[in-house]
Amino acid sequence: MKVSTEPVILKLGGSVITDKAADQGIVREADLLRIAKEVSEYRGKMIIVHGAGSFGHTYAKKYGLDMGFDPEGVIITHESVKKLASRVVDALNEYGVRAIAVHPMGCTVCRNGRIESMYLDNIKLMLEKGFVPVLHGDMVMDLELGACVLSGDQIVAYLAKELRITRLGLGSAEDGVLDNNGKPILEITPETFETFKHHIRGSGSTDVTGGMLGKVQELLELSKTSCITSYIFNAGKGNNTYRFLNGESIGTKISPDKRVEV
Numbered sequence: 410m411k412v413s414t415e416p417v418i419l420k421l422g423g424s425v426i427t428d429k430a431a432d433q434g435i436v437r438e439a440d441l442l443r444i445a446k447e448v449s450e451y452r453g454k455m456i457i458v459h460g461a462g463s464f465g466h467t468y469a470k471k472y473g474l475d476m477g478f479d480p481e482g483v484i485i486t487h488e489s490v491k492k493l494a495s496r497v498v499d500a501l502n503e504y505g506v507r508a509i510a511v512h513p514m515g516c517t518v519c520r521n522g523r524i525e526s527m528y529l530d531n532i533k534l535m536l537e538k539g540f541v542p543v544l545h546g547d548m549v550m551d552l553e554l555g556a557c558v559l560s561g562d563q564i565v566a567y568l569a570k571e572l573r574i575t576r577l578g579l580g581s582a583e584d585g586v587l588d589n590n591g592k593p594i595l596e597i598t599p600e601t602f603e604t605f606k607h608h609i610r611g612s613g614s615t616d617v618t619g620g621m622l623g624k625v626q627e628l629l630e631l632s633k634t635s636c637i638t639s640y641i642f643n644a645g646k647g648n649n650t651y652r653f654l655n656g657e658s659i660g661t662k663i664s665p666d667k668r669v670e671v
C-alpha cells in the first residue's frame with residue numbers, strides 16, 4: 410500500500426454520521442464506528458472535518474441563526490456540535506486514531522459568513538506529531554454579523570488552500586453529485602458547471618448551509634483559485650472512505666478548468 414506523506418482532508422457529512430431527519434442530535438452509531446474503523450486502516454496524515462448534522466442544523470434553524478444574531482441560540486448550537494465532535498473523536502480513538510477536537514469557535518473569525526482568519530499553528534503541529542485534528546461545522550464569531558454558521562464544507566476548502574493540501578474528499582450520503590437520472594456525474598469543472606447547475610440543490614433535510622449546491626460551489630471556487638481537485642463520494646457505503654483515503658478516485662470529481670490546468 411502506498412502511504413502518502415502529504416496530509417489528506419476527509420470530510421464526514423452530517424448526513425452520514427447523524428440522523429439528519431431528527432429534530433435533535435442523534436448519532437448514526439453503526440456508520441460512525443464503521444467509518445472510524447476504515448479511517449484507522451489508513452496510515453497517512455490527515456485532517457478530519459465533520460458536518461454538524463442534526464446536532465447543528467436543527468438548532469440553527471430553531472433560533473434563526475442563519476438569519477440573525479441570537480446569543481442563546483449560539484451557545485445551545487455550539488454546545489450541541491461540541492457533543493457530536495466528542496463522539497466522533499471518541500470513536501476514532503477507540504480504533505487507535507489519535508484524534509483531537511479543534512473547535513472552530515475557538516480559533517476562527519468570519520466576516521459576513523466567510524472565514525477571515527483561522528489559527529492554524531496548532532493544526533500544523535498536530536499533523537507533524539502524528540495527531541489527527543478533527544474540526545467541524547460550528548457557530549463562530551463574525552465581525553459583521555455577531556456570529557455566523559460556519560459549514561464544514563467551507564472549512565475543508567479553507568484548510569486545503571491555506572495548508573496547500575491537494576487531496577480532499579467529502580463523504581456524503583449520495584453516490585456523488587447526481588444528474589437528473591440519479592446517476593453520479595463523473596466530473597464537474599468551472600466550465601461544465603452551468604450544464605449541471607439546475608440538477609444540484611440544497612439538502613433534502615433541515616440544513617442551513619446549502620446542501621449539495623453549497624458543497625459544489627465551495628469546491629469549484631477552490632479549484633479555480635488553487636487548482637485543487639476534490640471528490641464527493643458516498644461515505645454511507647462500506648469501504649468507500651477507505652478507498653478514497655488510499656488514493657482511489659470515487660464519486661464525483663470537482664476539477665479545475667481544463668484550459669487553466671497546470
Ligand SMILES: Nc1ncnc2c1ncn2[C@@H]1O[C@H](COP(=O)(O)OP(=O)(O)O)[C@@H](O)[C@H]1O
Binds near residue numbers: 425
Ligand atoms: N444533484 C444532487 N446530487 C446529490 N445530492 C443532492 C443533489 N441536489 C440536492 N441534493 C441533496 O443534498 C444532500 C447533500 O447535502 P447535505 O445534506 O448538506 O450533505 P452533508 O450532510 O454531507 O453536508 C443530499 O443528501 C440531497 O438531499
Ligand SMILES: [Mg+2]
Binds near residue numbers: 423460616618619620
Ligand atoms: Mg451539508
